[in-house]
Amino acid sequence: MESDLKTGENDNDGELLLDVAAEWLxxxxxxxxxxxxxxxxxxxxxxxxxxxDAYARISRMWSVAGHMSERDVRYSSRRRPVVFVATAALAACLLLAIFPTVELYLKSDYLTGTGEVRNVTLADGSVVTLDAGSGIDVRFDDGLRQIELLQGQAFFDIVEMPNRPFSVDAGGVRATVTGTKFSVRTGAEDVTVALASGGVEVMRIGAAVAPVRLAPGERAIVARSGGIEKSKATIAEIAAWRRGRLIIRNETLANVVERLNSYHPGVIVISDPALGSTRVTGNFDLAHPAEALDAVVRAGKGSVIRLTPYLLVVGGR
Structure with a gap:
């Protein structure tokens, strides 16, 4: 076939190969x-x-973009097509993300943006520290102090009131205390409650599962499709994000990417679901989320493709 596309004789450079693969696609x-x-x-x-390999990688990126048609990404042999594939992918990802963001904005009494950590003092004097990309709904009345963690994670420093228990609901899980310091994180895979001081009872709302009581230095991980698993958690680990650190222990790569997305000014996606289930451990700097992503993905035997500074695609090597 006569073609103005390169044939592979002098295109062994990785970026150029992706360009040529994108032109073919x-x-x-x-x-x-x-x-x-x-x-x-x-x-x-x-x-x-x-x-x-280059064509397989570009095809996976294209799948991330939702199989957009050529009329959405205008082709020109004089342009760099990877940029246009990247733009299409980023647009699709942002379109998918905007609706839950709008819903979160409407439901939240307090909300944080990308990379923002915020302290909120409640009416009873309790202090909530919201991690980046998090939102809470506050419902207080004479006999009850109730928070719903709508997204992300938060650390709670609760004023003790024996006659007014304080509860946090997140993803079908409830943590109840009278006065204590603890963190709650809600994610796609599970809800985690970790206790720094005092005491907390963790239960699955509306389920016939016995509640779990935590002591300081313990955490409860409640899987979306399972029971409640209790394990140890050092005080340094609990809400380490308040000190700008991401400390993970045997978590899935998908869970870690979900957390780093709250700090990255764009979108991080995983093109290989099998890679997302890989377990990783480490201690990373949240001030540099892209570098943290590189390190954790390498630990999981994967790689990161930067389609733009704002769209990072995690895939296999």
């Missing part, structure tokens, strides 16, 4: 029934295993 999207395009693409892929 966009050409195929523009003419999916053109057998000459398909034959040319196959010949390019067969010419070198590195070509096949």
């Amino acid at each position: 966009l050409r195929l999207e523009a003419a999916p029934g053109d057998m000459n395009v398909r034959a040319g693409l196959q010949a390019w892929i067969d010419a070198d295993p590195a070509h096949a």
Whole structure:
């Protein structure tokens, strides 16, 4: 096939390979029934295993973008197509993210943005520290102090009132105290409650599961589809994000990426679900979320592709 696309003779540079792979993908999207395009693409892929790998990576990025059509990403052989694939992917990710963000904004009494940590003093004198990308709804009356953690995580320093228990609901889980210091995090996979001082009772709302009582230095992890697992947690680990650190112990990569997304000024996505289930451990600086992502992904035997400074794609090596 006669083509203005490079054939692989001098394109061993990784970034250039991604450019060429993106050009082939966009050409195929523009003419999916053109057998000459398909034959040319196959010949390019067969010419070198590195070509096949580059095309697979670009295809995964394209999937992240929701399989946008060529009319959404205009093709020109004079342009750098990776940039346009990246733009399409970023637009799709932001579109998917905007609706839960709007809902969170409408429901929250207090809300934090990307990279923002905020202290909130409640009407009873209790102090809530909100992590980045977190939101709470506050409901106080004469006999009850109740918080709903709508997203993210928070650390609670509660004024003791024996006749007015303080409870935090998050993802179908309730933590109840009278006065104590503890953290709650709600994520896609689980809800975690960790106790720094005092006492807290953790229960699954509306479920026939016995509540778990924590002592200082313990945490309860409540899986979305399982029971309550209790384990040790050092005081240094509990809400380490208040000191600008992300301390993780045997957590899934997907869970860690979810937390780093609250600090990254853009979107981080995982293109390989199997990689997302990899368990990792480490101590990272939240002031540099992209570098922290690189380190944790390397620990999970993966790699990070920077499509733009704002869109990072995590995939296999």
